[in-house]
Amino acid sequence: MLPISSPTSPSPDPVKKHSKGGELDRKNSFNSLKSAIQSALSLNNPRSWLLLSILFIQLVLLLMLRSIPASLSISRGGGGADQTSAEVPVTSIAFVKDQCESGRIYVYNMPKTFNEELVENCHVLSAWGSRCDMLSNDGFGRKATGLNGVVPVDLIPAWYWTDQFSSEVIFHNRILNHKCRTLEAESATAFYIPFYTGLAVGKYLWSNSTAKERDWHCEKMIKWLRDQDHWKRSNGWDHFIMMGRITWDFRRSNDDDWGSSCIHLPGMRNITRLLIERNPWDYFDVGVPYPTGFHPRSDSDVVQWQDFVRKRNRSTLFCFAGATRGTIRNDFRGLLLNHCKSEPDTCRVVNCAGSRCSNGTSAILETFLDSDFCLQPRGDSFTRRSIFDCMVAGSIPVLFWKRSAYYQYQWFLPDDPNSYSVFIDRNEVKNGTKSIKQELDKYSREDVKKMREKVIDYIPKFLYAKPQEGLETIKDAFDVAIDGVLNRFRQQEEWGYKWK
Structure with a gap:
C-alpha cells in the first residue's frame, strides 16, 4: 500500500511558477465548465425547466407572503396563558384611528320622555294639527310627489317633503350610527344630548300656555343632566345638543315673552348648541343648515344632482318665492312681490300665501332651477x-340682511360672500335708489357661471343624507357639523381656561 503521506517527500516550493501548459489546462477547464453550464441551462434540457419552475414557485410564494398584512395579537382579557386573542390587522387599526383622530362621541341614553315619547305623541305637537307626517321616515317626512319632469327620474326617491323643524330627529338617528360613536363614556371627547328641545316647546308657542309649561321639559332635562358624572366633570364644556328651531325660541327673558327660557337656564351656559338660526353674539350658538327636501342615498346621487343643476338651462334672471306679512308695516317681502310682478320678463314669482308652499310643492323647486338668482329677504326671523x-x-x-347667512353658517358657506351671493342694501331698494334688475344685470354670463359653480361645489354641505351611516366619501351637513364640534372642543382644551 502506498503511504498517505511520506515524511521524506520533498516540500513544495513556497511560490510555484505556472507553466503555459498549466495555464492552458485552466482555460480548457473553464471552457469545459462554461459549456456544461450552458448545456444545463439550455431550454432543450429538461433540468433547465425544472430549475426555472422552482425559481418561479419561490417567487410566487414570496409575493404572497408580502401581501399578507402584519397582524397584532390583542388579548380579550387580562394576562394569563389561557387568554384567547384576536388577530387584528395593523392596517385596520390605523384606519380606525385616522377616522376618529378628532375624538369620539358618547350619546346619552336619556329617559324617553325627552325624545321618543315626543315623537310617539306627534299628533299633539302643534296647535295647528298633527306633526306625524313631518316626523315620518326618520324625520325626512313624506315622500315627495309631483316631481316627474322636474328632477331626474332616478333621483326622485331621494326627495322628501321635509319640514324645516325636523333636525333633532335627523341628527339623533345619524349620530347613533356615527363611525366615531363610543359606548364607553370614559373614552369620549364629546357628549351628545338627544333632547328634542324644539319639538318639546313647539306645541306651546301658539297657545295660551304658561311660562312653566314652556320650560317644563328643559328644566327636567337639565336636572337629569346635572346628575351625570361627565357633565359634573366638565360643567358642560364638552357637551352639545341639536335644538331644531331658531335660537330666539329658547331665549325668553320674561314670563310674558315668546318661547321658552331654555338657553338661559342654569346648566345650559357652556353647552354647544346647534341651531338653524344662531345668535351671532353667543359663542355657544352654532348655525347649521335648514333641512331641505333632497336627501341623497349615495355619493353618485350627489354628483348626478350637481351635474344636473350645472347643465340646467335657466330662462329667468331672478325669482322670488314667498308671501306677504300683512301685519308688518312696510313689509319688505310685499315690496319684492310687487317688484317681481312689475318685471314679468325677467322675474318669476311663486306666491306662497296661506299654506300653499308648506313642505310640499314642486313649484318652488322648479322656479329655483329655472332662475339665475333667487331673492332671499329675511323670513319670520x-x-x-x-x-x-x-x-x-x-x-x-340675493340677500338683503347680512344676518340671513353671512353671520350664521360659517362652517358651511365659502369665506368670501361675494363668491356665491349678491348683497343689496334693502333700504336702497325701499327708497328706490337701486333697482334689483339693474344690479343683477351688472353680472356677466361668465360671472354668473363662476358664482353658480361655487354654489354647486358647496351643495353637499347643505344636505342631510339618507343613509344613517352617511355617504361613502362625501361629507354632508351632519358630517361638517360633527367635525366642527369636535374641532371646537379640541381648541377649547388648548385654551387652558374655562369658566364654570
Missing part, C-alpha cells in the same frame, strides 16, 4: 329655509 332650497337648486341667493 333673520333666516329662512328658502336660502338653502335656492342654493341646492344651483341658484345664486
Whole structure:
C-alpha cells in the first residue's frame, strides 16, 4: 500500500511558477465548465425547466407572503396563558384611528320622555294639527310627489317633503350610527344630548300656555343632566345638543315673552348648541343648515344632482318665492312681490300665501332651477329655509340682511360672500335708489357661471343624507357639523381656561 503521506517527500516550493501548459489546462477547464453550464441551462434540457419552475414557485410564494398584512395579537382579557386573542390587522387599526383622530362621541341614553315619547305623541305637537307626517321616515317626512319632469327620474326617491323643524330627529338617528360613536363614556371627547328641545316647546308657542309649561321639559332635562358624572366633570364644556328651531325660541327673558327660557337656564351656559338660526353674539350658538327636501342615498346621487343643476338651462334672471306679512308695516317681502310682478320678463314669482308652499310643492323647486338668482329677504326671523332650497337648486341667493347667512353658517358657506351671493342694501331698494334688475344685470354670463359653480361645489354641505351611516366619501351637513364640534372642543382644551 502506498503511504498517505511520506515524511521524506520533498516540500513544495513556497511560490510555484505556472507553466503555459498549466495555464492552458485552466482555460480548457473553464471552457469545459462554461459549456456544461450552458448545456444545463439550455431550454432543450429538461433540468433547465425544472430549475426555472422552482425559481418561479419561490417567487410566487414570496409575493404572497408580502401581501399578507402584519397582524397584532390583542388579548380579550387580562394576562394569563389561557387568554384567547384576536388577530387584528395593523392596517385596520390605523384606519380606525385616522377616522376618529378628532375624538369620539358618547350619546346619552336619556329617559324617553325627552325624545321618543315626543315623537310617539306627534299628533299633539302643534296647535295647528298633527306633526306625524313631518316626523315620518326618520324625520325626512313624506315622500315627495309631483316631481316627474322636474328632477331626474332616478333621483326622485331621494326627495322628501321635509319640514324645516325636523333636525333633532335627523341628527339623533345619524349620530347613533356615527363611525366615531363610543359606548364607553370614559373614552369620549364629546357628549351628545338627544333632547328634542324644539319639538318639546313647539306645541306651546301658539297657545295660551304658561311660562312653566314652556320650560317644563328643559328644566327636567337639565336636572337629569346635572346628575351625570361627565357633565359634573366638565360643567358642560364638552357637551352639545341639536335644538331644531331658531335660537330666539329658547331665549325668553320674561314670563310674558315668546318661547321658552331654555338657553338661559342654569346648566345650559357652556353647552354647544346647534341651531338653524344662531345668535351671532353667543359663542355657544352654532348655525347649521335648514333641512331641505333632497336627501341623497349615495355619493353618485350627489354628483348626478350637481351635474344636473350645472347643465340646467335657466330662462329667468331672478325669482322670488314667498308671501306677504300683512301685519308688518312696510313689509319688505310685499315690496319684492310687487317688484317681481312689475318685471314679468325677467322675474318669476311663486306666491306662497296661506299654506300653499308648506313642505310640499314642486313649484318652488322648479322656479329655483329655472332662475339665475333667487331673492332671499329675511323670513319670520333673520333666516329662512328658502336660502338653502335656492342654493341646492344651483341658484345664486340675493340677500338683503347680512344676518340671513353671512353671520350664521360659517362652517358651511365659502369665506368670501361675494363668491356665491349678491348683497343689496334693502333700504336702497325701499327708497328706490337701486333697482334689483339693474344690479343683477351688472353680472356677466361668465360671472354668473363662476358664482353658480361655487354654489354647486358647496351643495353637499347643505344636505342631510339618507343613509344613517352617511355617504361613502362625501361629507354632508351632519358630517361638517360633527367635525366642527369636535374641532371646537379640541381648541377649547388648548385654551387652558374655562369658566364654570
